[in-house]
Amino acid sequence: MIPFGDIKNINKRHARDLRTVFERVLESGWYILGKEVQSFEQEFAHYCGAAHAIGVSNGLDALHLILRAWHIGAGDEVIVPSNTYIATWLAVTYAGATPVPVEPEEGSCNIDPDRIEAAITPRTRAIIAVHLYGQPADMDPIMAIAAKHNLKVIEDAAQAHGALYKGRKVGSLGHAAGFSFYPGKNLGALGDGGAVTTNDQDLAQKVRVLANYGSQQKYHNEVQGFNCRLDELQAAFLRVKLPTLDVETERRREIAARYQAAFQDTPLVLPTVKAGVEPVWHLYVVRSPKRDVLQQRLTEQGVGTMIHYPIPPHLQPAYADLGHQRGDFPIAERIHQQVLSLPMGPTMEEAQVTAVIEAVKAVYR
Numbered sequence: 145m146i147p148f149g150d151i152k153n154i155n156k157r158h159a160r161d162l163r164t165v166f167e168r169v170l171e172s173g174w175y176i177l178g179k180e181v182q183s184f185e186q187e188f189a190h191y192c193g194a195a196h197a198i199g200v201s202n203g204l205d206a207l208h209l210i211l212r213a214w215h216i217g218a219g220d221e222v223i224v225p226s227n228t229y230i231a232t233w234l235a236v237t238y239a240g241a242t243p244v245p246v247e248p249e250e251g252s253c254n255i256d257p258d259r260i261e262a263a264i265t266p267r268t269r270a271i272i273a274v275h276l277y278g279q280p281a282d283m284d285p286i287m288a289i290a291a292k293h294n295l296k297v298i299e300d301a302a303q304a305h306g307a308l309y310k311g312r313k314v315g316s317l318g319h320a321a322g323f324s325f326y327p328g329k330n331l332g333a334l335g336d337g338g339a340v341t342t343n344d345q346d347l348a349q350k351v352r353v354l355a356n357y358g359s360q361q362k363y364h365n366e367v368q369g370f371n372c373r374l375d376e377l378q379a380a381f382l383r384v385k386l387p388t389l390d391v392e393t394e395r396r397r398e399i400a401a402r403y404q405a406a407f408q409d410t411p412l413v414l415p416t417v418k419a420g421v422e423p424v425w426h427l428y429v430v431r432s433p434k435r436d437v438l439q440q441r442l443t444e445q446g447v448g449t450m451i452h453y454p455i456p457p458h459l460q461p462a463y464a465d466l467g468h469q470r471g472d473f474p475i476a477e478r479i480h481q482q483v484l485s486l487p488m489g490p491t492m493e494e495a496q497v498t499a500v501i502e503a504v505k506a507v508y509r
């Protein structure tokens with residue numbers, strides 16, 4: 145059986161160092177907002193080429209806190225991709241604002257900059273661009289539209305740690321970015337974790353205060369905040385894993401390149417990589433009108449696959465109150481019906497990649 149992903153083996157490679165830092169944190173007697181978080185924030189900001197990083201509890205909270213810090217809430221609209229993981233939308237509704245979906249480009253599956261302006265109203269305050277599957281969204285036109293309409297741009301970089309857009313790292317491209325360190329993400333903790341990155345010092349300070357009960361000085365509360373902190377222990381684990389992220393990304397790129405070459409002569413629609421971007425292949429996602437049959441055949445051959453994602457946010461019962469109907473966002477709906485994610489990860493061996501390729505080819509023989 146070739147697993148879809150292999151988090152256990154990714155972390156096993158770091159077992160000795162993870163145990164060492166566990167001891168270090170245990171012995172320190174200091175478990176919240178200490179040296180590990182502070183150091184990780186510096187290291188991660190440097191990695192992203194951003195001036196500031198703030199460790200937070202998870203990716204959803206990272207996005208939510210950015211919106212809160214800008215006082216985006218009830219009565220405001222935020223443009224989101226129609227094709228994304230639901231957490232992007234949840235951040236908006238959590239803040240009390242309304243998500244306004246915009247359809248993706250067929251090729252990259254990322255938000256289509258050419259469709260954004262039609263969705264802007266006097267209530268629009270921000271655009272959330274998601275770097276879906278690890279490929280950066282087309283940020284230059286998005287930033288230009290935002291500048292023209294005086295909007296904030298948030299990158300949802302939960303799937304794209306280290307991805308490059310025109311030579312610049314995600315997390316430094318918009319006005320702020322939210323990252324997730326959920327165990328299955330490219331940089332994963334041993335539990336939940338997240339970060340906000342930004343070059344805006346004022347925003348950084350506000351997010352930091354909001355994430356810690358709205359307080360800068362213990363028991364002095366300036367604003368009604370939240371408890372959305374990153375643990376010392378998770379920060380210490382992330383510090384162990386960050387230095388090898390680029391090596392792991394290289395391995396993901398090799399696997400993606402092998403898949404791309406091998407599947408050229410199949411009927412599958414392969415991922416399109418736009419000029420000027422270097423994805424980090426959080427997921428390798430193919431498309432087929434007969435997706436369910438393909439998945440079934442691969443399962444029979446012992447190849448683990450997943451669907452990211454089976455139901456678009458606008459058709460989830462959770463968002464019935466927004467009143468969207470089937471057919472409202474046909475590109476996203478078609479993508480959700482056709483996508484299949486193949487095994488991908490830095491611990492995959494050549495023989496496993498070959499086996500996946502053979503299994504896919506067998507379906508079309």
Ligand SMILES: *Cc1c(COP(=O)(O)O)cnc(C)c1O
Binds near residue numbers: 204205229274338
């Ligand atoms: C994982 C993910 C999130 C949420 O991150 P959590 O840490 O799980 O809260 C947000 N957006 C996208 C695109 C994601 O993949």
